[in-house]
Amino acid sequence: MENFVVSARKYRPATFDTVVGQSHITTTLKNAIKSNQLAQAFLFCGPRGVGKTTCARILAKTINCLTPTEDFEACGTCESCVSFQNQGSMNVYELDAASSNSVDDIRNLVDQVRYPPQSGKRKVYIIDEVHMLSNSAFNAFLKTLEEPPEYVIFILATTEKHKIIPTILSRCQIFDFKRIEVKDMSGHLANIAQKEEIEAEQDALDLIAQKADGGLRDALSLFDLITTFSADRHITYQSVVKNLHILDHDYYFKITDALLAQDMPLVLLYFDEILRKGFDGHIFIAGLGAHLRNVMMCKDPATVKLLEVSEKVKQRFAEQAQNASASFLLSALNLANDCDLHYKSSKNPRFFVELVLMKMANLNRVIDWAQNPVEIAGQPPADPEKKKPETNVAEQNNSHQQQQAPPPAKMSLEYTKKENPKTPVIPNKPDVTLKVDTSNGSVQASDNTPFTKKELLLALNDFKGILRNFPQDGEKARKAAEYLSAGDISIENGHEITLTFSDEAQEKVVAAYLEKVQKNLRNKLNNQALTLSSKYVYVEKKKKIYTPYDKFQYLKEKHTKLNDLSARFGLEVDL
Known part of the structure; x- marks a missing residue:
């Protein structure tokens, strides 16, 4: 031998x-x-x-x-x-x-x-x-x-x-010396396999090269290991995955597809299957972050060359990149990175990863809310393709004539119920608005429900939770959520809300999100007449008293007779 x-x-x-x-x-x-x-x-x-x-x-x-x-x-x-x-x-x-x-x-x-x-x-x-x-x-x-x-x-x-x-x-x-690229190592392994009369799949050699992480000596050691494992001198992709205990990239493709489809139960089942196969949750979340990074690189043809994978796998990344938005990928990458950083400090690592996966599965819903907040609030916009049931416009007009005498309106006109003196006036409540539906001419009433300051604070608090996970702005949105509760809230005329700040920087951060906050509050409080504004008010800061001299001067300003007393007896401050 x-x-x-x-x-x-x-x-x-x-x-x-x-x-x-x-x-x-x-x-x-x-x-x-x-x-x-x-x-x-x-x-x-x-x-x-x-x-x-x-x-x-x-x-x-x-x-x-x-x-x-x-x-x-x-x-x-x-x-x-x-x-x-x-x-x-x-x-x-x-x-x-x-x-x-x-x-x-x-x-x-x-x-x-x-x-x-x-x-x-x-x-x-x-x-x-x-x-x-x-x-x-x-x-x-x-x-x-x-x-x-x-x-x-x-x-x-x-x-x-x-x-x-x-x-x-x-x-x-x-x-x-630089790390050796995957394609160079893969080609070198293919030449050795040919000299040793070993049949090797190209995907298997690419996976060995990726696992070596730039070291050719490590790649050759893994190659010898897989050759020994394969008694028939035939190296396959599955034999490399099994022998090196590598988490197959097929899992990451399937999990990403489930995340894009917002199929939370399927994502959790995939993660459970991965754990049952003996893989560590930290390795999984790091691999998922690397996978999402590769998908992001395929969003632009100029960055596709940054992927160190075979052409076959690169094509799969490109196909998945077409189904994923940049907002989803950036937010998911941020979540995966935070999970990777804080995984070891978590007392329940599995739940921590599952929570991150559940957040990822709902990212598209949050992104849709950013584009159309009305839909998230439970009031989806009317579908123009669906035909509403026909109503008798004449009967509706007769029923409304007993309560009001509206002026003639065009098909898209909004008019206000003010003419009828018998209508009871509700204090601090805006007028009821009537809208004419252009599809069938029906009249709909939108009641501007009054609200209390407590209800307003609850609605603001709910919006702060959404704003903290705002996909586009990251840290800026989180600061805005923090500063929303820093201002003094005042309500005038039942629907005019003003946020007053003593810090100019805080007011500027919040002002950038006032329009989104106002839309959310209108839907949450069922009051379309609600208006939201912010302002900065300079507040002079009181001088802090530290030394005995400062204390004496403060007392002299507060008690004028102390000046006469100190002058008469020649009192001085003991410094």
């Missing part, structure tokens, strides 16, 4: 051209070798598994190659390349700073630097995880790093650049 070698080692790049996803680094290094302008120290920074140590080894191998190719790559056949590939090169030294981070280790390295290479051109020292060196070791290394012998090159590699002292950074040529 042959010894198994993991893919990360077996298919490790041997030349610059085979490095995956770091062309900006490899091109610069090849040009530096070509022009013979190599720095004395390099610092390779970036996340794990993106090729830092690999590029360092390729650079060391290429520098000492005796017969480089025309493209300035290592030949792989000369004595120096063969000894390097067999891990027997005397010109390349690797030091793991995670285990050798003391001053003595660096001093031993500095002692070795003084001896020139016995064969080859350069001595290359690769120090991995250099941020693990102690401050004393860094200081012992400074002078050698700044002025090394001409035959020495240092290559430092780290995942945490911020932990390296500035004096080291200033002496190095810094290269920042």
Whole structure:
């Protein structure tokens, strides 16, 4: 039985051209070798598994190659390349700073630097995880790093650049490695699968690349794991989902469709099914936020390229984006983000997520209310396509003639019941308004019901709850809801409401929402004549009394005889 070698080692790049996803680094290094302008120290920074140590080894191998190719790559056949590939090169030294981070280790390295290479051109020292060196070791290394012998090159590699002292950074040529893109990793995995004679679905490879989160070494480890799991050497999308315990994106598509359809029970059932499969609620809500973000990116063709998914899945996102409004997606993203931030501090996480899902399922209703508040108030507008039952206009006019004598009206005219002196006058109640229906000529009465200040406060409080979740304005709407109760309320003539503020900033915030508040109050209190206004009144703030002198001056202003008393006896304030 042959010894198994993991893919990360077996298919490790041997030349610059085979490095995956770091062309900006490899091109610069090849040009530096070509022009013979190599720095004395390099610092390779970036996340794990993106090729830092690999590029360092390729650079060391290429520098000492005796017969480089025309493209300035290592030949792989000369004595120096063969000894390097067999891990027997005397010109390349690797030091793991995670285990050798003391001053003595660096001093031993500095002692070795003084001896020139016995064969080859350069001595290359690769120090991995250099941020693990102690401050004393860094200081012992400074002078050698700044002025090394001409035959020495240092290559430092780290995942945490911020932990390296500035004096080291200033002496190095810094290269920042990037996270490898999904399409590059997926293509590399497809090539390996072809060489290993493994059948792999493209969706499965894309999912492995997404799970690796930019690290090619992690992607290769997952690839080996799935290959071992698939005894028939056939990697499918479902086998990857099952083995890696990944929450399938199909769930998120179905849940989003249910949210858009305002099907709250179905959404909760999907969430329960996900929990029963062993997934954590925090992982679910984070994944839902990422899914909604991808749907939002598909609202505009310019941002579709930001999605790191396969073309097939990208098409599904585009189809779902056509059914979702931007207001819904922004509000749902805000709810998902808040849930993600406060999930761990919740005493009942499952209920917390369910509450967020229920809010999301009602977002479209809130958005519809913002566009047509009358419908939410329980008074839907008349459907012009529905025909109302025909009524005898003559009979209605006869019945109204006994109570009033209205003037002749046009089909869309509104007129007021004022002419009949026998009609009792209700104090502080606006006149009753009659409307003529243009579809059949019938007359409808809209009674402007009187209301008390208590009823007004209750209606305002109900509206504040809606305003806090207003989808368009966010923080501004929440401030308006908070300030509504800060003003003094006065009612004149039974229907003219005035909100008086002593803070000008509060009055300006509330004034922007007066029209929406007025519409809601009219429907809530059944009074279409209700008017709402706001004003700012300057209130002079009283000076606070702190010192004994301030107290004495206050008493002198309040009691004039105290002036005579203090003058007669020569009283002074004890400061």
